[in-house]
Amino acid sequence: MQFLKKEHARSFFSVKFQFVFREAEVENARVKIFPKQSTIPHRNGNAESLGIYVHVPFCGSACDYCAFYREEPRKASVEAWLSGVEKELTLVSFPRAAETFFVGGGTPGVLSAGNFSRLAKMLLRANGGNAPAEWTVELAPGTVKPDKLRVLRDSGVNRISLGVQSFDAGTLSLLGRRHAPKQIFSAYEMIRSSGFDNVNFDLIFAVPGENHLRWENDLATAIKLSPEHLSAYCLILEKDAPLLARLKKSGKYNPEEKSSEREAELYLKTWEKLSSAGYEQYEVANHARDGKKCIHNSNTWKMAEWLGFGPAAASQCGGKRFQNPANLALWLEKITDGVSAHEEIETLSAAQLFEDAIIFGLRLAEGFDLSELSQRFGVPAGTRLPALAKDLREAGYLESGIPENIWRPTKQGLLVADAIALKILEIRN
Numbered sequence: 001m002q003f004l005k006k007e008h009a010r011s012f013f014s015v016k017f018q019f020v021f022r023e024a025e026v027e028n029a030r031v032k033i034f035p036k037q038s039t040i041p042h043r044n045g046n047a048e049s050l051g052i053y054v055h056v057p058f059c060g061s062a063c064d065y066c067a068f069y070r071e072e073p074r075k076a077s078v079e080a081w082l083s084g085v086e087k088e089l090t091l092v093s094f095p096r097a098a099e100t101f102f103v104g105g106g107t108p109g110v111l112s113a114g115n116f117s118r119l120a121k122m123l124l125r126a127n128g129g130n131a132p133a134e135w136t137v138e139l140a141p142g143t144v145k146p147d148k149l150r151v152l153r154d155s156g157v158n159r160i161s162l163g164v165q166s167f168d169a170g171t172l173s174l175l176g177r178r179h180a181p182k183q184i185f186s187a188y189e190m191i192r193s194s195g196f197d198n199v200n201f202d203l204i205f206a207v208p209g210e211n212h213l214r215w216e217n218d219l220a221t222a223i224k225l226s227p228e229h230l231s232a233y234c235l236i237l238e239k240d241a242p243l244l245a246r247l248k249k250s251g252k253y254n255p256e257e258k259s260s261e262r263e264a265e266l267y268l269k270t271w272e273k274l275s276s277a278g279y280e281q282y283e284v285a286n287h288a289r290d291g292k293k294c295i296h297n298s299n300t301w302k303m304a305e306w307l308g309f310g311p312a313a314a315s316q317c318g319g320k321r322f323q324n325p326a327n328l329a330l331w332l333e334k335i336t337d338g339v340s341a342h343e344e345i346e347t348l349s350a351a352q353l354f355e356d357a358i359i360f361g362l363r364l365a366e367g368f369d370l371s372e373l374s375q376r377f378g379v380p381a382g383t384r385l386p387a388l389a390k391d392l393r394e395a396g397y398l399e400s401g402i403p404e405n406i407w408r409p410t411k412q413g414l415l416v417a418d419a420i421a422l423k424i425l426e427i428r429n
């Protein structure tokens with residue numbers, strides 16, 4: 001189909017839906033500190049769910065491919081940030097108990113064990129003493145320490161997302177990541193021996209200058225270590241990323257290498273390898289062993305509600321979407337004055353949510369049921385969406401031979417999910 005050109009939509013999700021990603025089981029330990037709390041039952045992919053995202057904006061050093069907002073982790077700034085989150089949690093009340101907590105960044109691992117303990121207590125207090133079904137903390141390999149893991153485990157954290165990126169020293173250095181491969185192995189060992197049985201690895205492929213072998217070795221090493229979850233992301237170099245400037249200056253940047261054909265080939269190989277290793281692909285970049293899909297992210301992709309805390313954190317709740325300023329001082333100033341730091345407040349119509357649920361649903365391996373979404377949001381499916389589905393089926397992007405209201409992308413469909421999303425926006429306009 002002529003309209004589905006991947007290159008037209010390359011950064012569609014990172015631009016329009018950046019807010020969603022900015023960014024997201026240990027009963028005995030939890031009971032030790034918070035004996036009275038109950039546990040929110042696990043409802044995988046529940047539209048009624050509430051997720052809590054805490055943004056830790058600190059990074060010890062800057063990765064060369066990163067164009068995100070970040071702050072230096074000075075002791076005073078970290079203390080001020082923690083007090084700010086504590087205050088913000090009293091200013092923004094949860095409409096109901098949260099099912100998931102996700103502490104992301106930035107580099108949450110720059111927090112000390114004491115910082116984590118304080119953060120965990122304030123989150124549980126804000127959640128009425130209820131432990132969430134899933135509680136993820138992102139950690140960079142170089143920041144993993146036994147005392148932090150002990151506190152996290154004792155507080156009820158039950159999922160660790162480890163920012164591996166690559167096991168290859170050259171690739172890590174090119175990306176500007178400060179950890180060495182051996183730190184990944186020792187971090188993973190510490191995480192396992194601390195009792196965590198739900199671990200994710202973040203991995204990056206399509207790094208300029210890499211050959212297929214590098215990525216194949218990374219995948220093989222990851223599979224051998226056998227985490228429960230793997231997120232394999234294709235590197236997208238934003239125009240402000242220092243790595244892009246550096247590569248261009250050195251004459252090593254070859255745009256051909258970043259062609260959509262090559263990326264598609266890498267995606268397909270990755271999916272095939274992970275599937276034969278027993279990982280089920282449930283989203284374009286996400287793969288899990290049985291029962292270990294990330295509940296927090298699954299819920300946000302299904303247009304459930306979530307509240308973000310900390311600078312730059314985004315939220316979608318009560319029919320609105322809003323964002324905190326990406327500036328620690330500015331965010332603190334508002335929070336300290338006792339006013340909400342929410343800005344860029346957008347009131348969402350049912351039609352917008354319906355459309356976004358379709359767009360994100362196209363990135364999910366299970367797809368979605370158009371009739372169900374239509375009913376959920378009270379928006380008629382009309383005639384243009386079913387006509388588009390028919391075209392997509394004929395072109396091999398949606399599965400055939402299943403009820404017509406079910407949109408389930410094929411592997412080829414997952415590859416062009418961004419382009420289909422643009423087509424849906426065109427239909428709306």
Ligand code: SF4
Nearest residue numbers: 059062063066105106
């Ligand atoms: S990629 Fe992550 S850890 Fe690296 S500088 Fe950006 S936010 Fe910090």
